[in-house]
Amino acid sequence: MAGVAAPASPATPAGAAKPAGGWGTGGLSTEAARLRRRFPTVADLAAQARRRTPRFAYDFVAGGVNDDLGLVRNRRALDAIEIVPRYGLDVRSVTTETTLFGRGYALPVGVAPMGLAGLLWPDADESIARAAQRARIPYVMSTVANTSIERIAAIAPDVFWYQLYNVPENDHAVSLDLIRRAQAAGAHALVLTMDVPVRSKRVRDVRNGLVVPFRPTLRTAWDVAWAPGWALAMLRKGQPRFRNFEAYLGPDASTADLASFVFQKMTGPLTWDSVARFREAWSGPLIVKGILHPDDAETAVALGADGILVSNHGGRQFDAAPATASALPAIVERVGGRATVLVDGSISSGLDLLRVLGRGAVSAFAGRAFLMAYAAAGEDGVDHVVRLFTEELRVALAQSGAAAMGVTLGAAPGAAGGPAAPHHHP
Numbered sequence: 514m515a516g517v518a519a520p521a522s523p524a525t526p527a528g529a530a531k532p533a534g535g536w537g538t539g540g541l542s543t544e545a546a547r548l549r550r551r552f553p554t555v556a557d558l559a560a561q562a563r564r565r566t567p568r569f570a571y572d573f574v575a576g577g578v579n580d581d582l583g584l585v586r587n588r589r590a591l592d593a594i595e596i597v598p599r600y601g602l603d604v605r606s607v608t609t610e611t612t613l614f615g616r617g618y619a620l621p622v623g624v625a626p627m628g629l630a631g632l633l634w635p636d637a638d639e640s641i642a643r644a645a646q647r648a649r650i651p652y653v654m655s656t657v658a659n660t661s662i663e664r665i666a667a668i669a670p671d672v673f674w675y676q677l678y679n680v681p682e683n684d685h686a687v688s689l690d691l692i693r694r695a696q697a698a699g700a701h702a703l704v705l706t707m708d709v710p711v712r713s714k715r716v717r718d719v720r721n722g723l724v725v726p727f728r729p730t731l732r733t734a735w736d737v738a739w740a741p742g743w744a745l746a747m748l749r750k751g752q753p754r755f756r757n758f759e760a761y762l763g764p765d766a767s768t769a770d771l772a773s774f775v776f777q778k779m780t781g782p783l784t785w786d787s788v789a790r791f792r793e794a795w796s797g798p799l800i801v802k803g804i805l806h807p808d809d810a811e812t813a814v815a816l817g818a819d820g821i822l823v824s825n826h827g828g829r830q831f832d833a834a835p836a837t838a839s840a841l842p843a844i845v846e847r848v849g850g851r852a853t854v855l856v857d858g859s860i861s862s863g864l865d866l867l868r869v870l871g872r873g874a875v876s877a878f879a880g881r882a883f884l885m886a887y888a889a890a891g892e893d894g895v896d897h898v899v900r901l902f903t904e905e906l907r908v909a910l911a912q913s914g915a916a917a918m919g920v921t922l923g924a925a926p927g928a929a930g931g932p933a934a935p936h937h938h939p
């Protein structure tokens with residue numbers, strides 16, 4: 514993994530071997546350099562993921578809700594952020610190290626929770642978690658991951674955060690047990706997702722006839738026929754299971770039993786009452802995810818949240834929701850250092866990271882970028898995205914001049930200085 518703490522010339526790609534001589538990096542022969550040539554951007558990885566996977570699986574990950582407007586809005590808002598560079602400064606010493614809730618991480622980006630990631634490619638959760646542990650970036654495990662809390666804790670002990678969807682039945686018996694298990698397994702932070710009061714209408718999934726477990730129809734069989742590598746991997750590994758719920762249904766529960774349990778019991782809004790209750794049950798850092806209104810951020814802080822994750826679920830829940838980069842500044846202002854403000858939504862480069870840090874986020878999260886990279890190039894692909902983010906953030910920090918401004922990434926709430934705050938328009 515890239516030694517991100519070491520000062521480095523931004524012109525040297527992180528993790529790449531020393532060039533043999535001459536200008537350019539085209540001749541490098543390491544695996545890292547090969548991936549860098551083949552997939553210079555996250556978009557290249559997504560294109561490869563699309564070629565390797567059946568349409569219903571790719572669309573499930575890539576898609577938003579309704580007309581995908583929120584998804585597009587997230588990207589456009591990031592693209593619209595300008596940063597006026599400052600020159601003539603000594604920007605040779607660049608570090609991307611970040612502190613979050615008292616822990617050091619290598620980069621101001623983590624892996625956002627993604628349920629049913631194993632549909633895009635088997636073993637996605639465990640492979641991405643392993644890569645996150647290597648890279649020292651936060652890994653947020655979804656309640657509806659295709660592995661268990663205990664497995665992720667073993668794989669990624671230093672970077673493991675847990676995301677909860679509520680299971681309200683029996684006075685939240687299962688929700689509270691999931692919190693207990695996460696705490697026992699050593700999860701560093703608990704993330705409560707607020708933005709799924711109801712299931713949303715993911716038009717692509719409806720159109721593609723997506724069901725879990727997968728049932729072959731003429732249409733889905735046709736999709737699979739074009740993705741033989743995916744079909745083989747699925748045959749070898751079996752269909753993705755919601756493994757966190759095996760503890761409640763027993764190891765003999767079928768994939769269909771687990772899916773029905775999730776569909777029927779994991780429903781309804783996570784209310785502020787529940788946030789208060791889960792706050793009591795959890796002794797570590799608590800993050801409330803899916804916040805877009807400053808008043809909701811205020812409520813979360815009043816209930817004892819340590820972090821606010823500004824998110825619209827990657828444009829997957831409410832198509833009229835504002836872009837997260839647009840909603841961010843008002844929330845940063847309202848929170849005023851009382852909690853750590855985080856953000857996600859279409860983050861796909863190191864420049865995107867600097868853009869949201871400049872708007873006051875302490876760190877960002879990315880979902881699809883990591884999952885697409887895994888489907889495109891396996892665990893090496895995830896390592897590669899981390900190197901891309903690192904390299905691009907270093908360049909952006911140097912190019913903007915932020916690197917010379919005594920900027921500390923990941924400042925603790927209330928600390929003077931704060932995260933990178935380069936000048937930006939508008």
Ligand SMILES: Cc1cc2nc3c(=O)[nH]c(=O)nc-3n(C[C@H](O)[C@H](O)[C@H](O)COP(=O)(O)O)c2cc1C
Nearest residue numbers: 625626627628655706826827857858859879880881
């Ligand atoms: C395939 C997929 C599954 C997701 N599952 C969850 C989940 O289980 N829990 C959750 O809080 N958010 C979930 N999200 C939302 C992400 O955590 C995150 O907010 C969003 O994906 C960020 O946008 P990006 O993917 O464009 O980076 C999911 C997103 C995707 C793409």
